[in-house]
Amino acid sequence: MKLICFLFLVCVGQALYAQSPKSAVIRPDNGRPTLFVNGVAQTPTFYALTHAYGGRWSWEEVPARNLNNFCQIGFRLFQVDLWLEDIWAKNSDTLDIRKAQRQVRGVLDQCADASVVVRIHVNAPFWWNKANPDECTQFADALVDTTLKAGPPYHNEEHDIHAALRASLASAKWKQESGEKLVELCRKLAKTPEGNAVIGMHVAGGIYGEWHYWGFIEHDPDTGPAMTTYFRNWLRTKYKTTQSLQKNWRTKDFTLDNATVPTTVERLRTQDGFFKDPVQEQRTIDYFNAQQQVVADDAIYFCRLVKETWPRPIVTGIFYGYLHMTFNRQTVGGHLFIRQILDSPYIDYLSAPQTYWPDSRKAGGSGNSRGIIESTLLHGKLWFDEIDNGYLHAKNDFENIRYTERYDSTYASIIRRCALLPLMRGIGYWFYDFGPQKGFGWWDNSKYLASMKEEKQFFEKRLSIPYHSEADVLYVWSQDVFYYLKSAPLPITVNVIDHSIEQALRSGTVGDQVYDFDLDRLNLDQYKAIVFMNVYKLTDTQRKFIKEKVAKNGRTIVWNYLTGYSNGDRLDLNFVKSLTGMNLERTQVNQIPIVKFLKPSYTYKFNGIVEPMLVVNDKTTQTLAELDETRQAVIARKQGEDYTSVFCALPLNGTDGFREVFRQAGCHIYNEQNDFTYANSGLLLLHTKEGGLRTIRLKNGKAVRFPLKQGTNLLLNATTGEVVLK
Template identity: 80%
Template sequence: MMKLPGILFLFFCGHLLVAQSTQSAEVKPHNGRPTLFVNGKAQTPAFYALTHAYGGRWSWEEVPARNLNNFCQIGFRLFQVDLWLEDIWYKNADSLDIRKAQRQIRGVLDQCPEAGVVLRIHVNAPFWWNKAHPEECTQYADTAVDTTLLAGPPYHNEEHDIHAALRASLASTRWRQESGQKLVELCRKLSKTPEGNALIGMHVAGGIYGEWHYWGFIEHDPDTGPAMTTYFRNWLKTKYKTVSALRKAWQSASADFDNATVPNVAERLKTQDGFFKDPVQDQRTIDYFTAQQQVVADDAIYFCRLAKENWPRPLVTGIFYGYLHMTFNRQTVGGHLFIQQVLDSPYIDYLSAPQTYWPDSRKAGGSGNSRGIIESTLLHGKLWFDEIDNGYLFKNDFENIRYTSRYDTTYANIMKRCALLPLMRGIGFWFYDFGPQKGFGWWDDPKYLAAMKAEKELFEKRLTVPYHSEADVLYVWSQDVFYYLKSAPLPITVNVLDHSIEQAMRSGAVGDHVYDFDLDRVNLKPYKAVVFMNVYKLTDAQRTFILNKVAKDGRTLVWNYLTGYTNGERLDLSFVKSLTGLNLERIDGSQVPGVSFLKPAYNYKFSGPVEPLVVVNDKTAEPLAELQTSKQVISARKKMSGFTSVFCGLPLNGTEGFRAIFRQAGCHIYNERNDFTYANSGLLLLHTKDGGPRTIRLKSGKSVTLSLERGSTLLLDVQTGDLVLK
């Protein structure tokens, strides 16, 4: 009995020693995919993360601590916690007080001594700093800054980020320098502490909700303030070099580097050709949006570089960036258009985003799609992490959210889909738990935890399995196109980016997704169909590459609306004609168009007029769809030399239409029933809303007959159809 205290002492000291052993991390290639390594060992990229919201964010408090321990007990060793510079950078203080940073990490280690911790550090200026430096803050083209919008204790730190709030301009040199100095100070101080030894990464957060969206962008038009104006003028000097070049580009006899201003709302919304901005007449606005996009990307890269260079051991750095889906039709104002530059940065190891909020994608039967373009991210050697933050149940629709701690079978299967899909795609996720702010963890239930344990254990075993895409459809996407589109909700944007792609992903065919700038990196051989989803802008070189390298080997190329309508220098329908090989004719687009797909027969309609509107006037082409009122051919297929051309004068809608086109192209259809079906690296994921009998046709030639429960998720062997995980 006298030895018991000593045993306990050694036990706790042992945990303390483990917790204080230094950890390092990196992302490097492994079995054909970017992989997270901690202390030289490959990891299943699955994290548990506490919320940033008050009531649930501090790791040492009772409910968060319980949930950290829950996930430690089921085998999770990777964790993420939030910290704001606001928490440790006090007004009139000469240096940071990092005790909260230490305590935040220590709270994780108290529950899981072997944890590797990623610190989500919000580098936004503290609210006292914004008040002290209003000249460095964002101003809005459509409204005045509202200084009555309070944030910080007792309000959430991100309170009113989406409104016209007082926030340091993302173009402010002073903010960037001073916050950068504080990030360096944090790295140097924290790295010398026992808690710092457990740090494996920094998730650098900034802008709205930490997601590098520009302040107020959903409803307002930033940034007309002095900081952005100065940045814009310097940006123009770098681009144009001479005043004469600037005046020629802007078609202005008075433009000057010293008097250039940020465009107002009317200028931003002006278009010359329906939805499209004309590069000849609208270059000033295009330049501004490009400059605004660049400064945000440069900020994120800058802070990640500081973190890497000032941490004494290798650590991973990541950001929220690369959103394409569910970006509120305001991509130019607050989106992530500098994605190519970010993907090429050596200072960023991973990108991330919450899984799409599109209702049909999130709820039962949906794909749970990532908001970014995953296969392009992998091509650049970066990891992607999905943030799984849907710890709520869908009852009737997306808005009717009921928080609950009661186990629900349908919800459990949604969560299973949310976790399995990213791991199958060669990326990772973190469960982002808002539950503790409600008094309980969203997943604080033995059944949820048991399922999560089984999923993680399965993919730990599969770390040795080489990554191999099973896709024979390639979806091609563009971010640059938004510079040339009206920066407002359009009938084609949300339709293509969210609604239409969700329907395509339930066609039973499996697809990969890349950006247009990565087409020359892709091994095109496996793809029987290439769908240009929103690629209305192509350079002359890109167009030539597509015609010479993609439009061959018997592939079907689907031109979804006006592919390549601009080359960045002018708008020209002849660009589209040269790609499609069809005779196209422009018609009046003032009426709301409806489409009748012919075989299979179904109808769909858009939310408003679409302009420009183009129909097919080509008797050598096979009609696929027509306008409901005029019966003019709106979509058609034409056999060309070496490839088949499918032109859709309006974006294609309808799972049945996608399936018919993919089948004709020779793509493999696993499932005819509009469930979400996905295959990768030897596994087949099946997620259904309605359940019932299913026949799954495998590429091996085998057919598997299943009786699915309502709202179920199954994981099968893609070759045999054997059940891998129920």
């Protein structure tokens, strides 16, 4: 009788405790994609528990404390991790979703009106991989190492970056069976009291759940039977006949029935320095296209299942769209099918950890997102930055038992910059807390929490303020270019994608970042300088559009290295010449090039020889920089009738150089001191490492001055110069 009464009270308590079913959508509002829960616009700020053992279960003491901390400061959006491994047992036909319920219930126990996004890892369970070795990834350069252990007591993602046993992302069997289990989870969880609080599914797969191909940083996937079958089917769709395949591959060795995945030697082969010649390397280019497509198709497939199964409107999102800090292996494991992802109706948001590039992430850095944000917004998708940088704290000894005072003013400045920048850019973030796995929360401190509360409340009041870009610089990026580059670390790639852009972002100007395929979606009138950062491949149609619509109206166009060198069919220096309007010549440089920028005077160099290497030989141009050894011009400006052309035979480096190019272009310089400065929608952010007296020049001509301490943030009203947050 006592047991019956107890169970009755538990059931009654759960019924009273349950929320009404929630729904969520992302739709345009005030000029930006906005998250709505039950029709109410939300400030896009989450707190998330880690996926790591020791800190991932919401009901355990330390995670529960930190969930409650964020609830107390006003957070109502939370994210928790769950793996199919947790609920899909070997030899069981059905899922046991009690752990899923308990994971959501743990959040609700600390914050009764919370809205929860479940990060569901759809990777095959480890027992499934062992039972289906022919469905698993194989590598062109290494044997699968079956001794690498993952899962309890190891983290589930242990050894993802190595040649571990993992289901091929091209496996039709894995995709079908994991898809069936995802549908089952959605149907079951949606009917529970805990499911009422679920507003989203973050669908995770591949390395660390970030849709990178298994082992891609160190190895060359995927030569297994599943990927080989997929590749042959992909080739049949593209070429239709063996005759067409052999013509394009320039070989009689392969047919549609026996085509294989390229070897490591083939993948690394190039015909022109860093560049693959499409005429001679189409086999490798085709494979990388197929590999990239299968990953994107997987992500879209699983998100579609969630959308079509959940009985109420639900938000779906993925990790995708990484460009910055992708380990110089974008071709093998990056996110090159970004356009297809952005166009998918089944995906509402993209996300990534903020860049790991040290100069960007540490004090004084930009805290740049890894994705191309303005393109994401143009396609109606929301973006979320993952803030996972507690390790930057000065005292990071991870004491497991004794709580210690962990406040550090420099780290506090970093974490505030990490939060303010995405909210200013019209996107969101979540704090991803690895701290509990070591015995405390990274932000379990009253000062950090008070700061986070202040930030959230400030931006909640701005939800009704229309979003508008205040940039007059536009940085243009390409993902397609990586199909035509050697799939290895190159002196130009890490330099441009991580190092150079960070220096540009500290020039005191404000810039937007878009993909090359979105140029025709923009109102170009606001931009005085447009920098083609890594756009070495342009179609003939794109090149025509740039000539007719972009290189106009007195703008300065910066062609950063070999803009448009390939059109997808061939490599041709004349493509570059026609864009720049300059006479360019090849030269042979047998040592690491050193660039001497003339005014202002400084030098910089690369970490290896650059091939192909060009110089400017044109008397109608003004030399801005030259090779230190030979005095040949490598950066030059040419004034045309409708625009100014600046060609960089070697990528532009140096904050001072970027600032001078932008100044000559007529761009507004807010700050001359190499701090990170950003403005958007009436706000101006300044983040400095060194401190000192700063003079900020507003667009209306007003100058404001501030004495700043080391490691300082200032958030100003961009019109009055009034400090609105410190």
